[in-house]
Amino acid sequence: MIARILDLLYPALCELCQKTLKNGQALCPSCSLKLPRIQEPFCKNCGEMFEGNINDDFHCPNCLGSTHDFHFARAALKGNGSTFHLVHQLKYRRRFFLAPDLALLMDEAMEEDPRFAELAAHSDPPILVSVPLHWKRQQSRQGNQADELARAIAKIRDLPYLKALKRSRATQTQTKLNRKRRLSNLRGAFQIRHKALPQLRGRNIILIDDVFTTGATAHECTRILKHEGKASKVAILSLLRG
Ligand SMILES: [Zn+2]
Ligand SMILES: [Zn+2]
Incomplete structure (x- = not known):
């Protein structure tokens, strides 16, 4: 709690250019504008x-041969030095005060x-x-970056935010695995929280995560939301397309 209050009070400098900021911002307008959308x-x-034009005949090489349960996945930013730095600070350095600006x-x-x-x-x-972390990982990171982003979007958009998923099994780090290995690594890793069950039926969901890479996590969460939660469409919104 104290750490959170300090987090809120501490950010006086832009996270990217170190310029002094006011109004509780974490990024200055010029750095924010430069981030690659x-x-x-x-x-x-x-x-x-x-690059170039995409017509109806276009087949994305990332999506070729793979099926996704989700309606579509959309990210806000491309990966570059600045965006990876911001995600790293949010995810591993507990700099949750970045979440509202992101x-x-x-x-x-x-x-x-x-x-x-x-x-x-x-x-x-x-x-x-939001995509949940296993409680042990959440404890060691002292929070979950996806929760922070989802709560901030809920506030901006005046949309309901529901802690609908839990991670019932700790999984191996995904970074070095390909999509197929990621999918088998994640099988059975997520569950619906009992309390959330009655609220999900027939509803459209926007699943929030920090980074979308192969889509394996998004796919597995969608599968559970639809099959167990009886949700309608599930769209994915992430900060970064990694
Ligand atoms: Zn700046
Ligand atoms: Zn694609």
Whole structure:
């Protein structure tokens, strides 16, 4: 609690250029503007950006031969030195005060992508759900970066945020595994929280994560949300397309 209060009070400098900031920001406007946004053309399935024109015949090499349960995946930013630094600070250095500024960039991606508005056209608003960490990992990191981002987006967008998933099994670190190995590593790793079950049925979900890489985590969470939670469509929104 004290650490969190200090986190809120401490950020007087821009995380990227060290310029002094006011108004509780963590990034100065000029650094924020320079972060590389994901822009058209990008794969409508996995969110990866491509050069040139993409027409109906386009097949994304990342998505070729793999099936995803999710409706679509969209990320706000491309990977570069600055964006990887920010994610690292948020994820491993417990710099959660970055979350509201980073959530604004995710909000920007939602705003310009009509598919999010389509999800919201449902009679009930979409529910924000974050990718959970195993409790042991969450304890050692003293929080979960995806929760922080989801809570911040819920505030900006006035959308419901639900702690719907739990990680029932600690998994091996995914970074060095390919998609197939990741999927088998994740099988059975997630469960629906009992309390959340009645609220999920028939609802559209926006699953929030910090980084989207192969889509294995997003796929597995979607599978559980749909099969156990009886959720309707699940879209993925991440900060970074890694
Ligand atoms: Zn700056
Ligand atoms: Zn793709």
